[in-house]
Amino acid sequence: MLQVDRAANQTGGSAPGFDPARRAVTICLGALTLVGVWASPSPLAVLASGIASIFLVISLWRPGELPVLLLPVYVQFIAVALKPITTAFTNTPLDDLADFDANLVPAALFGLAGLAALAFGLRIGAGNARVLADDATIEGWSFGRILGVTLIAILIGHALDLVAERAGGARQIVLASSGIKWVGLFALAYSALRMRRGLRWLVLIVAIELVLGMSGFFSEFRVVLFVLLAAAIAAAQWPWQPGPIITIAVGAVLALSLAVFWSAVKAPYRDFLNQGTGAQVVLQPLDERLAFLVDEAIKFDGRQFALGYELLLARVSYIDFLATTMERVPEALPHEDGALLGAAVLHVLTPRILFPDKPELPSDTLLTAHYTGLENAIRADANTSISIGYLGELYIDFGVSGALVAVFLMGLACGRGYRAIRDYPRTPMLFNYGLCMMVALALSSFETSLIKVVGSFAMVLASALVLQRLMWPALLSSRSVRASNRRSFGGGTEP
Numbered sequence: 001m002l003q004v005d006r007a008a009n010q011t012g013g014s015a016p017g018f019d020p021a022r023r024a025v026t027i028c029l030g031a032l033t034l035v036g037v038w039a040s041p042s043p044l045a046v047l048a049s050g051i052a053s054i055f056l057v058i059s060l061w062r063p064g065e066l067p068v069l070l071l072p073v074y075v076q077f078i079a080v081a082l083k084p085i086t087t088a089f090t091n092t093p094l095d096d097l098a099d100f101d102a103n104l105v106p107a108a109l110f111g112l113a114g115l116a117a118l119a120f121g122l123r124i125g126a127g128n129a130r131v132l133a134d135d136a137t138i139e140g141w142s143f144g145r146i147l148g149v150t151l152i153a154i155l156i157g158h159a160l161d162l163v164a165e166r167a168g169g170a171r172q173i174v175l176a177s178s179g180i181k182w183v184g185l186f187a188l189a190y191s192a193l194r195m196r197r198g199l200r201w202l203v204l205i206v207a208i209e210l211v212l213g214m215s216g217f218f219s220e221f222r223v224v225l226f227v228l229l230a231a232a233i234a235a236a237q238w239p240w241q242p243g244p245i246i247t248i249a250v251g252a253v254l255a256l257s258l259a260v261f262w263s264a265v266k267a268p269y270r271d272f273l274n275q276g277t278g279a280q281v282v283l284q285p286l287d288e289r290l291a292f293l294v295d296e297a298i299k300f301d302g303r304q305f306a307l308g309y310e311l312l313l314a315r316v317s318y319i320d321f322l323a324t325t326m327e328r329v330p331e332a333l334p335h336e337d338g339a340l341l342g343a344a345v346l347h348v349l350t351p352r353i354l355f356p357d358k359p360e361l362p363s364d365t366l367l368t369a370h371y372t373g374l375e376n377a378i379r380a381d382a383n384t385s386i387s388i389g390y391l392g393e394l395y396i397d398f399g400v401s402g403a404l405v406a407v408f409l410m411g412l413a414c415g416r417g418y419r420a421i422r423d424y425p426r427t428p429m430l431f432n433y434g435l436c437m438m439v440a441l442a443l444s445s446f447e448t449s450l451i452k453v454v455g456s457f458a459m460v461l462a463s464a465l466v467l468q469r470l471m472w473p474a475l476l477s478s479r480s481v482r483a484s485n486r487r488s489f490g491g492g493t494e495p
Contacts, residue, residue, distance in 0.1 A: 021236070022061050029054050036085065042094035045084035045108045052112040053077060059119040065129045066190075066234035068436045069418065071226065072444035073119055079318040079446040080111035086313075099320040100374060107323035110400060111446070114391040117404045118411040118443075125415020130423045143197040146430075150184035150191075154205065156471075157181025158212075172352065176456075176463040180471070182227050182441065183434035185209065189231035190430065193244045210258070215289045217273055217282050219262050223441065225255040230437055263315060264308030265296045318447045322392045324372040329396050333371060340393045341406065344451040348458045364388075364449045371396055393450040410454075414443060417461040427472050435464045 033050025040046040056077060060070040083097045083104060094104045160178035167174045185205065192202040206228055213221030229251045236244040272292055275283045282289075329335060343362075352358050364387040369375040371388060388396075394403035421435045442457040 022057060022063070025061075026054055026057055029057065036088040039091070040084075040088040041091060042084060042087045042105065045094050045105055046088055048109050048112050049081040049084045052081070052116055055116050056119050059123040062128065065422075066433045066436075068230060068234065068433055068440050069122055069126070069443070071230045071233060072440045073115060073122070075226070075444045076118075076446040077112075077115055079316060080108060080115060082313065082317040083319060084108050098323065099314070100324050100372075102320065102323035102327055104319055104323050107319045107326055110326065110395070110403075111319050111322060111391060113404060114394075114407050115446075117408040121408040121411020121413075122415040122418070123411075125412040125417075126419045126422070127415075130425075141428075143191060143195050146191045147188065147198055147201060149431075150188040151205075153184030153187075154181045154209075157184065170352075172455075172459055173463065176459040177467065179438040179441070179460060179463065180467055182223065182438050183431065183467070185224070185227050186231045186437040187430050187434040189228050189247075190235050190433075193232060193235035193247060211290070214258070214262070214293055215286055217270060217280055219259075219266075221258055221262070222255065225251055225258070226441070226444065227437060229255070230440075234433070259312050260305055260308040261297065261300060262308075263311040264300070264304045265293070269293070269296070318389060321368060321372055321374075321386075321388045322395070324374060325388055325392045326395060328373050329371060330399075332373070333396075335399055336397045338397050340397050340450055341454075344454040347451050348455050361451060364452075367393075367449070387447055387449040387452075389447045390450040390453045391446070414439075414457060414461075417457075421461075421464055421468060424468055427468055431472055432468070435468050439464050 029050060033047065033053075036046040036050065037043045053074075056070065056073055060073060061067040084094055086092070086097060087094050094108065098104050157178045157180045160174050160180070164171050164174040164178065188198075188205065189202055192198045206224060209224040210221045213219070213224050229248060232244045232247040232251060236248070269292060273282045273284055273289065274280070277283075284292075347358075347361070350358050364385045368386050368388050371392075391403060391407060394406045397403070398406055418436055418439055421439060422432055424432055439457070439460055442453070442460045445453075448456070
């Protein structure tokens with residue numbers, strides 16, 4: 001049975017200070033904020049964006065811990081702050097960037113405050129790690145052994161994806177458990193970059209995952225790059241070593257390039273996948289899907305890149321629906337006093353495997369059309385599910401102050417779940433953080449509806465706990481796992 005010696009380096013309730021890397025990033029963000037405030041015609045929104053970005057770094061990047069929670073919440077930050085930041089580059093007032101006739105400044109400030117409340121709740125809920133990550137070792141583990149375990153995890157994840165299609169009422173549970181492939185990818189990427197071993201294996205596996213992600217109906221390739229970037233950031237050491245930094249740079253450029261390409265070809269590709277039915281289904285074999293994408297890549301030119309980039313920016317920024325909702329509620333529609341949150345909680349407490357007659361989730365698009373009053377604009381895109389976002393729905397329930405309290409409590413609960421995974425003493429810390437990455441992915445979308453955020457996090461957390469307590473002991477050998485000062489897991493050499 002796996003055992004971990006947690007006697008060494010207990011951090012307890014000590015107050016961790018700044019480390020050099022976090023200090024450098026914070027100083028850069030502060031300097032960029034000052035420049036942006038000077039250059040923007042909407043300085044308040046830019047200032048609030050800069051302050052929020054620094055607060056997220058301070059809250060979610062703690063010395064001695066891998067910053068697994070930082071990147072998911074920062075993805076949400078981009079969705080809120082993109083248009084305020086754009087004002088500094090284009091010299092355009094924020095309200096002139098609105099997609100609809102709505103005031104974006106209150107929505108931007110509220111969105112940033114909501115993310116700060118979420119990060120604060122996560123920080124308190126997660127607490128300080130019981131053992132410093134840099135002191136975690138896997139005694140006697142070679143890179144080959146880590147590679148074998150992570151490959152098995154990735155294969156199990158893909159097998160569960162296939163099983164989910166035939167799992168009936170257990171489909172969501174099986175899909176959540178398939179996140180074990182992201183645990184394997186995170187652990188492999190982190191180990192390869194820290195040990196400086198097996199980079200060819202890492203490149204091969206990432207390439208395969210990208211191909212599989214691009215071939216589906218949804219842009220799952222983003223998750224692959226997201227996990228890779230998170231592992232590279234976690235693996236980076238101060239003074240920064242070239243391997244993780246190069247990986248971060250290449251991953252960021254690749255993520256942007258693929259996102260632009262996907263934005264440009266998404267509509268015709270989905271029509272090809274569903275054969276014009278409008279349903280979110282894949283009706284084409286893999287070889288024909290890949291041939292379609294290769295053909296589109298060959299034809300991709302500067303004009304399409306510009307179109308894809310414009311569509312990507314419009315898709316990533318997500319405060320317009322929040323702005324229109326805040327202007328319509330409570331002026332035209334009353335607050336719901338917790339009805340939407342209550343429905344989300346009830347949905348989690350009644351899993352379909354136990355309640356097969358449970359009704360399907362309400363349409364996000366219809367809900368958004370109702371509360372924003374933008375029926376014609378929203379329903380024009382019949383094949384897309386459009387949500388206000390979880391923060392907007394909390395606003396509909398409770399108003400500004402109530403929504404901030406609610407999102408803080410959500411962060412607190414999520415942080416406690418994260419802590420239960422991170423500090424479990426009977427599996428290697430490397431895989432604990434991989435499971436933390438799996439859980440954190442549920443917090444990476446600002447535009448997701450409240451019922452889906454609550455349901456997804458609860459399901460993924462439950463699956464992660466089962467994987468950690470039951471499946472990992474079957475994958476790992478009985479050799480002991482110790483936390484030790486004698487040999488650092490991230491020391492850059494193979495044990």
